[in-house]
Amino acid sequence: MSQQQTAANTNASQADEAQQDGKVLQVERRDFTELVPNDRPRVQSMRGFDPVYTDIVDYIVRCTHRIWDERDVGLIYTHYTHNCVLYGVLGTMYDRESIVRETIQRIVELPDRRGMATSIVWRGDDVNGFYTSHMTHGTGRHTEYGIFGKPTGRTFVTRTIVDCMIVENKIYREWVARDNMAQLVQLGIDPHEYAATIAQRKFDAGEAVVEISENRRLLGQYPPETEPDLSLAHTELEAEVMRWLHHIFNKRMFGKIGEIYASNCQWHGPLMRELYGPAAVMQQTMRLVAMIPDCAYVPQHICSVESEEGGTKVAIRWVMDGHHLGYGSLGAPTGHKLVVMGFTHLHIRDGKIVDEWTLYDELSMLVQLKLGALHRAAA
Template identity: 60%
Template sequence: MTSTKVDSNDNRPSKSEAKNATASASQDKAVFQCERLDFVDLVPENRARVQSMKGFDDCYTDIVDYIVRCTHKIWDERDVGLIYTHYTHNCVLYGTMGTMYNREDVVRDTIQRLVSFPERRGMATHVIWNGNDNDGFYTSHLVTGSGRHSQSGHFGPATGRTFHSRTIADCMIYENKIYREWVVADQMAIFKQLGLDAHAFAEKIARNKIAQGLTNLDIGENRLMIGQYPPAETADLGIANNALEERTLQWLHDVWNRKMFGTIKDVYAPTVMYHGPLMKELYGVAAVMHQVIGLIGSLPDAVFQPQHISSVDCVEGGTKVAVRWVLEGHHLGYGGLESLGDPTGKRLQVMGISHFHYKNDRIVDEWCVYDELSVLMQLKMAQLQDTEAHMEPTAD
């Protein structure tokens, strides 16, 4: 989490630098964690600021307080207008269904979601973060949402049914404003619980995107292998900040890219709990292995690409690690993405975020979020373009 500069004379940190590093580490330990705190304790009114927060509103006492409190204000207290003071005008929000490139689109999208789910509540499960107020912060915020589909909106006519789902939002933040965000919401979990037709909705979104001139083209090799060589034996560790993060990137590479699924038994505790898409709650190494093989089964030539990694020591013991990743390949087999049906050969991309809890050198909990509805929409786009191409008149 912290680093110190090295004195060129004796390769040791100077006294002032060591003191600053110690103070920073002490601040990090005082930063809130969500696991054991009730909400009223998580957003107190008179807590002193425990972390340097240059440029942030006075009500925020540390970076976890910031992301939990402002999310609650915007979504649960319905103060949507806070987006104007908490996002830059040119913010970029990467979602599983598309990308927004300005603050006003974020405002409109938030309102539309509140129209459909006015009773929704998002509960902070945990926040994994790194950074500081000079360089900027990065947060990975796992939210467990619940609500009722009580109004007609972007999901169609109201069903009156209740739902539970998980979302992880990764944010890059500087001086009180989010300037880049990745949101992975398990929308397929909501669709299944509401009894909605995922195929019809995915095709509707696909048609709208094609009408806007967007395409989902197959651009060829995804660099899992170069020519006829096997996948690389070692992972690119350039984004890691410490030894545990390096180890995490390496075993992820071994499992997802090298297909060494047996590695899972060496990494996960026998009693591991897996909290997966579609609100799955599974137990044990065999269950984790089945989920991994299932997803790879649908995209057997996919390359797993970690985009960001961060970690924090956990008040429950051990360390929590967050990894944002992209899995990109072709629909060449049967597997966990059951809604896709028979293999189509179409190129598809899965954007996901995983949180791992290590204790005693093993993973005891994993939270994995990706959206199968997004993948289904990509498949519909590819199939619609095939249909339109076949319908084009030929030249005489």
């Protein structure tokens, strides 16, 4: 075995040991000052990372705070690659400078917003790279002109989940979902008017609507596949979660929810909905599928960590695509193509889901419908 391979195996082993020993930080039970300590020794191999970071959770919490709360936006130049791709629910950015510009604009418009980490699920090491799924609650007040127009002075609470791929202190790929619809509603802004403005801008820029007649749920006249593709799973629990999700979303066996959710489970969803019990979970799950009844649910990534609260936290990034063929919060069916990028964090104890945080942005779905209508009118 080469020296490079030996070093790689040693670093990976150190990372595994740190996680197993519970040395890597978890955010749920800690106040902020405990998450960004000044005198904590490094507990995880972090080759290429700035000395201030003691483990991967410290990195995510601390650099986010430094950039967004301490206003050191220029740290983006040392924490993102020049060609970082950021996939957002309303569009994609393909370079670091765009991320700098968008960050400055959001800080100026919402100067007292604070994003508080509520969960970080991660996987990886400093040799092969880290993958993190970072969930926050954002609170603030709309006090300045910006993308939301004239200041309303209203307060808001929203949820954001950001997935990052990181090597040697730099994020090179990122997926971001903000609950923009929840923020609009709380600020008293008409979602349809706001979505129409964004759609017109996209239409004028020549953004096309990609139509796909068949998705991965059904192949021709065959029924849904009995078993999902489990190649993304790293553990048996992750594989089991993927089976659950396939059973529910692609096979439409919603009764499974009653089997796998605890009787006292909580569901935290879009528009900051807070619901309780398997019946509520079932209704909200069916609510999304009912709007896109031909949808396919495709997991893009899954990872998990043992939780200090007991059990395991699992994070799934997923895509759902189909057509707006059903009634729901977006209005009467339009038939337009819909693609939903979503994130789900699950807390599983004793084989049951006790907490679910699911995030997708209904505003991005509404923008797609408005853009589809513009293209249909122009055809």
